[in-house]
Amino acid sequence: MHVTVELLPLHDLQACCAPIVGEPITPTNAQSLAKALKAIADPARLRILSMVAAHEDREACVCDLTEPLDLAQPTVSHHLKVLVDGGFLTRTKRGTWAYYRLVPGALDSIAGLLATV
Amino acid sequence: MHVTVELLPLHDLQACCAPIVGEPITPTNAQSLAKALKAIADPARLRILSMVAAHEDREACVCDLTEPLDLAQPTVSHHLKVLVDGGFLTRTKRGTWAYYRLVPGALDSIAGLLATV
DNA sequence: CGCATTCATCGATGAATGTCAATATCGAAG
DNA sequence: CTTCGATATTGACATTCATCGATGAATGCG
Numbered sequence A, B: 001m002h003v004t005v006e007l008l009p010l011h012d013l014q015a016c017c018a019p020i021v022g023e024p025i026t027p028t029n030a031q032s033l034a035k036a037l038k039a040i041a042d043p044a045r046l047r048i049l050s051m052v053a054a055h056e057d058r059e060a061c062v063c064d065l066t067e068p069l070d071l072a073q074p075t076v077s078h079h080l081k082v083l084v085d086g087g088f089l090t091r092t093k094r095g096t097w098a099y100y101r102l103v104p105g106a107l108d109s110i111a112g113l114l115a116t117v
Numbered sequence C: 001c002g003c004a005t006t007c008a009t010c011g012a013t014g015a016a017t018g019t020c021a022a023t024a025t026c027g028a029a030g
Numbered sequence D: 001c002t003t004c005g006a007t008a009t010t011g012a013c014a015t016t017c018a019t020c021g022a023t024g025a026a027t028g029c030g
Helices: A010-016 A027-040 A043-054 A062-069 A075-083 A107-115 B010-017 B027-040 B043-054 B060-069 B073-085 B106-116
Strands: A057-061 A089-094 A095-101 B059-061 B090-093 B097-102
Touching: A010 B059, A027 A043, A027 A075, A027 A107, A027 B027, A027 B043, A043 A057, A043 A075, A043 A089, A043 A095, A043 B027, A057 A062, A062 A075, A062 A095, A062 B106, A075 A089, A075 A095, A075 A107, A107 B106, B027 B043, B027 B073, B027 B106, B043 B060, B043 B090, B043 B097, B059 B060, B060 B073, B060 B097, B073 B090, B073 B097
Parallel strands: none
Antiparallel strands: A057 A095, A089 A095, B059 B097, B090 B097
């Protein structure tokens, strides 16, 4: 690299680099929003959220999801853990069963953040 | 602080306490929604969308994004391609520059789909 | 106690992803 | 036509991820 001094060509500034109007999202906020989106950006996890919402009493256990998802039980448990860690589901253990419920407003807040981008 | 308050008004009783809610999402719809979410589930791509929206005339070229993103030019071009293929950005080439714009309503439709899950 | 059931965790594996250097393409300018 | 600058594409690499079999932990039952 033989360039030691960087000069700014004015015609490029005018043609290409116009001033910024509003406030873009901060890198930190982008990271956290991306993390939340990654948690639901999966077909199986979206189906899980929908199936929990559609299930009786708005709760479901692993055994309710394994067969319709056509996935092995450890895989379903993995997806459920991702959704719980992401704040989209809660876990309640009753007896040998673990029941999962939607966190109210979790999806809506993500949808609201998307609308503000 | 222990907050356990019933917040739902009476006219939402039917929507709230119905034994069975709507049909779960179909595997096909889950796949397409997940694909769209994957396209924006990345910090750099979220920042790109925000920076394009905040930029003058609501459009930006690659050279506007490379430096603030602190990413190499091929990486920025890659992210832009993902966003264009996902239907979130349009590309217009004028001279040697490629200008990117938001697709109106693209993010809102995703946000709307999320609310229906 | 011993056994079955339900679910979580671990380890491995193949696929997808983000990143960049090198190169190619394409238009503008001399 | 030749060169330069902006962008796209390619190839490679490291990381992350989705999946499953095997195993472990906890509970209920006889």
